[in-house]
Each structure stands twice: as C-alpha cells, then as structure tokens.
Amino acid sequence: MFEKALKGNNYYWMWLAFLGTFIGIAAICYVRQFNYGLGLTGMSRDVSWGLYISQFTFLVGVAAGGVMVVLPYYIHNYKEFAKITILGEFLAIAALLMCLSFIVVDLGQPMRMLNVIFHAQPKSMLFYDMLVLNGYLFLNIICGWVILTSERKEVPPPKWIYFFVYLSIPFAVSIHTVTAMLYCGLPGRHFWLSAIVAPRFLASAFAAGPAFIVVAALILKRVSHFDAGKKAIDKLVTIIIYAALVNVFFVGLEFFVGYYSNMPGHIATLQYLFFGLEHNGHMYNNLVPFMWGFVVLFIIGITLLSIPYTRRHNDFWLGAGAAAIFISFWLDKGVGFVLGGFVPTPLEEVVEYYPTANEIFITIGVWAMGFFVLTVLYKIAIGVEQEIE
C-alpha cells in the first residue's frame, strides 16, 4: 500500500519538503548535541528535564487520545466512526514515534539505550513505560495496517485482529497512566506527587487527541475528498468538551488542595506557574505567560466548540476551537507540567530554564518527523478509501 504515498499533487510534495527541511536542520543540530553532549541544551542539574521530556509527556497523551475513536467504534459499535478510526490509529503511530525520538534525543548516552532491556530494573517506572509505549506502537501498527488492508480488499477484517484491537484499548490507558507514574512516583517533588496526575493526564489526552483528529479531518476534507462525516465530527466534539472540562476541573482541584490547605510545597509550583514566585527578592515568572495562554485558549476553545453556530455550521470556527484546545493543553502539559515541577529545587532554590536554539530546532525537527509520518500514513489511508469508491 506504500505506493499510495508516492503519488500526490504539488502541495503534497511541497508539504513533505517543508517538513523534510526541518527534519534536516534537526539532524544537524542533533549531531552537534551528540558530539558535545546535552550541555548544548538549556538544562542544568536543577532543571534536569526540559523541552524533550515535556514534549514526550504531551505526545504520549496524543497517542492515547486516539483510543477515543477506537473505543466507541469497536466496543459500542458506533458506526459513524468507521472512517475516522484509522485516523486515530495512525495518529497514535506518529505520536509514539515522536515520543520515542524525544526519549532518545534526551539520553546522555543513547548508544547504551538497550541497557534498559539488558539490565532491566522492574522497580523502575521507566522500564514499564518502555514496555507499554512499544507495545502500543506495535498494536497500532498491526491493527491499522491489517484493517486497512482488508478494507482495500473489501473483505471483513480477520477475526484474530480483534484480539489486538481490544487489547489496544487498555494499552492506550496504560501508556498515559505509566507516564504519569514517572512523575507521581517521585517523593520530594510536591507538584508531581499527586494522585490526580494520572487521571488528569488521561483527561487532557482524551481532549487533545480527538481535537487533533478533528483538525486533521477538517484539513483532509479540504485537501482531499475524504469526508469523516458530520455526525462523527460532532460526536468527537462532544468527547472533547467533556474531557477538556474534566481536565480543567482536575487542575482546579490542584489549586484547591494547594491554596486551601496552605501547604507550602503544594503552593510553590502553582504560584510559580501562574503568578510568579518571589525568591530572595527576585521574581521568577518565565512560565506565567504560557500558563495564562493555557487558560485563555481553553476558554476560547471550549466556547467555540460549545456554541451551536461555530460548532456545527462553520468549519473554520470548529477547527479553530479544536486547535485552541489542542494548543491549550500542550501549554498545560507540554510546557507547564514538566518544567514547573523542577521549581523550587529540592534545595529550595529557584532556577529557571530557557531552551537553547539548538534544542528548539531538535524539538521542531522531531515534531516535523511526526507530521511527516502522519502525512504519509494519512495519504495511504485516503488513497485506499478513494480506491474503494
């Protein structure tokens, strides 16, 4: 089926070339980082994870969010999702490839990566994360490919594939739960040490993933003849609204626990993220604009998705609303959550993190790689779709 990705109009090739340019730049930047060390990033002994791991965390959510189309279709037999299920599965593949790339570029000694298997430590959450991420990647590749192949041959998918389809649903939940456990299993980091991290991650994932699919479906409708169907999009929007509200509700609960209980450790990071933290006469607040961006975009997004006119009668506003939710939750999880957790340091100091240009270009390049893979996969899916018609 790969031949479908080799035929496209000029816009298709220009888009791939555009992404390819950023991938190329990132490759050069990565060679620089590989030769010098992670000192080329903005990370330090105080903020020891930066953009890479925060992107990783967010993208695990995007991958898990794909299950919001798989589950209604396969468990509840919701036929409207027949066409977009493949979008969810292929989105998961691209997102997981980005996740794994972000982990690799973040390693100090990437050549020793396989030590995670050779010297496996079953007490480490990273070990389980490696298992579930690779497992979920495998499941999505096999499910997406087999089902698309049988669709092309216009035969029902083989029975055995349903085992993997159903298995992929708990796996989707597990990847984000285990990723949350990377954080909430650490003593002494108050912001992360919260039982609500995993549910909060899942809620934001179940909003961000479908929001991406809505935007993708609207774009595909314009650039190809792929129509996901109004009913399917509308149902997805309902899912996004509920999941987004639950996520913000959970964030609100964190505020309550911190500020009402007045526990210094619980307040410090929230204060730093949303209002700025004063420390030794200096105000530290470089993440404040991002966090208020999260709040404002959430309000804009949820409004656009809820008002019947913008939701149902105007594709542009619908897409803008979904994109606002996606970006909003990226700011929340892909920027604030991970970077904020390092403030204050265990020694009660405040060190702010500023990514370097080299690091930002690698990050953009990994995203470009993900979009590249996604474009190719969607091209194949649409090609098969059109062939049947």
Next chain:
Amino acid sequence: MDKKRRDFLKIAGVTTLAGLGGTTVVDRLVSGSSPVQARAAQEVDPAEHGAGEQTAAAGHGEEVVKSGNRLGMVVDLRKFREHPELLEKVRQACHAEHNVPDFPNKKDVIKWIWPTGFENAFPEHSTYHLNESSEDNKVPVFCNHCDSPPCVKACPTRATFKNKDGIVAMDYHRCIGCRFCMAACPYGMRSFNWRDPRAGLDMNNINRRFPTRMRGVVEKCNFCAERVGLGEQPKCVEVCGETKAMIFGNLNDPESEIRKVLKENFTIQRKPSAGTHPSVFYIV
C-alpha cells in the same frame, strides 16, 4: 602472528565474559555454597526486597536495625562553626579525590559535596528568625545514602544500586543518562555530565586512583566506596581529622563510634518526610 592474535582474542573474550558475568557466577557460587551462608548473604543485602518490606512495616520516621552493615555519617555542624575554613577544604579535597570537574557556567556544574544554607538543607525545619550561628554558617550537603533510596528504584538500568554495606553507588559505564534518578532524589544531590568533564579538569593533575567520567552520565558522592573498600576512611572524614566534624561508621554496629555519637547527641536528618531513611545525620 596469527596464532598470537587468536590467543589475544581468546584472552580478551574470556576476560570480557568474566567482567560481564563473572561476578554474578562467583556470587552465586559463594552464596550457594552452604544454606547458612546463602541466607546470611541474603540478609546482608539490604538492596533486595526483604529490606524494603521491613522498612515499610516499621512505618514513618523510624529506623530499622538490620543485620549486616549500614555505613553512615554524622556531620557535627558545631565543629564546622568552630573551623569556618574546614568546609571549603573538605569540598576541595573531595572534588580532587574524585576528579570532579570545575565548570564556571552554572548550567554545567557538577558537585559531590558543597556548602548550602541551613534553610536550604532543612526546609522542613521552621526558621522564622534563624539564630545567628545558623544564619552565618553553611551546612555541608552530599548524598544521604538512603536506606530506601528513590534513585535506585528509579534507575531503569540498575546503574545506581545499593551495595551490601549500604552505600548507594553508581556504575558510570551502565548509565544511559536518562536523569530519572535526578528527578527522583528529594535532596538534589545528583549531577549530570552535560559536557565532557575532562575539559574541566587539569588532566596532568588528576587522581589516578579514581576514574574520570565521560559526558552523558550522572554522578554523585559515593561515600568513597573505593577507599572504604581498602579499609580507609572517606576523604572528607580524613580531612576533618581530629576536629571530628564528620564521623563515619557502621550504623548497625552498636559498638561503633558513630552509634556512640548518635546516642550522645540530638541529631536531625534532611527531609525525613520523604521516607527515604537517610544515613547522614546532622548535629546542629
């Protein structure tokens, strides 16, 4: 020539195998030689799950006396106040001993032991108006060699592990540089080699008894495992010498000097609420 090469490869192969699996085999053989010995070896190894269950059962804040060794340290801050220059001397000696590079850029800094403020070291101790001596004097901080170390649990490759004597040690050759242990340490005692550490060292003047590291791996205080193994005291303790500002010993030996000091003095630990059971105690 060919024969020599073959011999070399044979020897190299055997040595590599011995290096990779040899210790495990020897461990198995030794511990399996008699049931009593095997049990003793198990009991001695606190890194194994048995120890975890014991500590968990003991509950919050309590220390558990186990069979076997648990090396620990008492830091007498009174002595450091009497000798204000001592702390810097200790820091320099430790960093020289372990070839810890000196980078001026804060982003690259690596440190094993260093002075910090009382409130930084003990944020859980309320200090509305700190007494003068605590305000003016610094506290040395270094790895706590916890009895329940979160870094060991976090490490996905067992590059950080707990020795049978209680020392939380590192294998720099196994570390993949994921820095999960740095996020896990509630004390911020771990450093990462963001760049080639040898660039920050005077390579003609390094300590050849201890390896330099490469970039991309984590490091921290190792209680001078390499010296303790030879029956010597940790470097910092040696530098403190007769001031007795730092006392090192086996916390599980009731006759040891450190136990005597702990018995006679009121000591505090850093962040006991983290449940890590540090092996470093401070006399304020």
